[in-house]
Structure formats: C-alpha cells, structure tokens
Ligand code: SF4
C-alpha cells in the first residue's frame with residue numbers, strides 16, 4: 628500500500644493547497660490544474676491546455692509559456708506519465724471503480740468486456756481536441772474536461788454537471804470497460820503518453836525473483852506495458868505506464884521497483900518471445916481482468 632498511500636497523500640495534499648488558497652487566502656498554490664501560481668512567483672501551466680490555447684489563437688504571456696515548458700520538461704525527462712497517478716483527481720475515482728470491479732465477480736464477467744475500445748482511441752480524441760481548438764478558437768478539451776470538473780468540485784463544491792460527468796465516467800469504468808476513461812479516452816493522459824518516452828524514472832522487473840503470481844498484471848491500469856512479466860528482466864519502457872507503483876505494492880517477491888534509467892539498455896523496448904510455460908498464469912490474469 629506504500630505507493631497508493633503516497634499517491635493519495637500527494638493528490639489530496641495538492642487539493643488542500645488549492646482549498647487553502649481559496650478559503651484562507653494562502654498563496655502557496657493558487658489557481659487550478661490548468662494554470663497555477665506557485666508562491667505568487669512562478670506560473671505552472673498544463674502544457675496540453677497551453678497547446679490547445681495556442682492552436683485556438685489565444686495570446687499567452689511569456690510566464691505561462693515558460694510554466695508549461697517547466698511542467699512538460701519535468702514529466703518528459705523525469706517523472707513520465709505520473710501526472711495521471713500522482714496529481715490528477717479523476718484517478719481517485721477510476722482507481723475506485725477498478726478496485727470494486729476486481730472484487731465483484733459479477734462485474735468481471737469472466738474477463739469479457741461489454742464493449743472493446745482500442746487503447747489507441749485516446750490518441751484520436753487527442754487529435755480531435757486539437758483540431759476543434761483550432762476550428763472554434765477555444766481550448767476544446769478544457770471546456771469539457773472531467774479533470775477540471777473534479778478539481779473544481781473538490782475545491783469549490785460539486786455542481787450538477789460535475790456529478791453527471793464524473794458519475795458517467797465511474798459507471799463506464801465499473802460496468803463497461805475496465806480502466807475505460809483513463810486508458811482509452813482521456814486526451815490529457817494520451818498527451819502525457821506521447822510526450823514521456825525518454826523519462827528517467829521507470830519500473831524495473833527482475834525475472835529471477837519473480838514467482839509468476841501475475842498479481843502485478845491484475846492491478847496494473849495499463850497492463851500491456853508489463854509484457855515482460857514472466858519472460859525476462861527488463862525496464863518498463865512503454866510510456867503508457869503511469870508510474871503509479873501499484874505493481875510494486877502488490878508484488879510478494881519484491882521483483883518490481885522504481886529505478887533511474889541510466890544505461891542505453893534501459894531504453895531498449897522489450898521484445899516478446901513466446902513462453903508457453905506461463906500460459907496458465909496469463910490465462911488467470913486475463914480472467915481477473
Ligand atoms: S488519463 Fe486523464 S483523467 Fe485519467 S488520470 Fe490521466 S489525466 Fe486524469
């Protein structure tokens with residue numbers, strides 16, 4: 628539970644800073660997840676929101692552009708897609724849906740999904756958000772973003788629209804598609820997946836100590852990134868990994884852990900080889916989905 632607790636503390640701690648700015652006029656972090664002022668000195672801006680605004684023809688000041696570059700560089704070079712698991716408040720909702728889904732067999736339907744959405748669909752939504760921003764002269768995803776809705780709800784209180792949209796996402800993840808919104812639809816998650824290919828902080832897997840329980844693949848929200856499990860020691864190179872650390876939390880053999888990629892081999896993508904001896908474990912993993 629270590630990383631789960633750390634993530635919740637980070638997500639809720641950030642919300643608390645925004646609440647304290649609103650309620651008690653503290654100046655530590657003021658604004659929202661699209662653009663915030665840190666200690667009233669540095670602007671931190673969401674690079675995807677800034678990209679939409681630029682395409683919409685909205686003029687942005689230098690501080691906002693620098694703020695977006697700082698955030699983009701932090702995730703692209705160091706933390707990877709960790710915005711999704713350590714910052715975004717929607718993650719608390721979708722994690723809850725995934726947790727319930729794993730525990731209620733009726734919702735699993737033996738691993739069968741009611742509908743199947745390709746994980747690449749999110750990249751089409753990302754492209755569409757950018758096109759619509761340019762066409763309508765407004766940041767298209769920001770206008771409907773569940774991330775902003777949930778953030779606003781937690782800081783200022785939920786409105787009817789927030790409850791409807793977030794409720795729909797929760798039910799979609801729970802009843803229709805596992806990890807449905809974050810893993811298949813959200814263009815912000817897709818943006819960070821595309822821009823974090825070379826970041827240093829990654830998950831490393833050790834084949835020798837692994838007892839093939841496959842618990843990591845059961846809890847991973849992007850299990851396709853763990854294709855080396857049961858096969859060979861490797862670093863998770865696929866950028867859809869959110870660095871959530873759930874795989875580390877549940878591994879009984881301590882075969883997974885965070886590492887800093889330093890060697891060229893750590894950047895090389897694992898190529899899957901057929902390994903029939905692990906078929907039963909993989910089938911179990913599929914059924915648990
Ligand atoms: S995919 Fe989108 S909604 Fe989900 S955690 Fe990432 S930014 Fe938030």
Ligand code: SF4
Nearest residue numbers: 847868869871872874
């Ligand atoms: S591989 Fe581990 S850290 Fe990455 S998304 Fe899956 S559970 Fe999270």
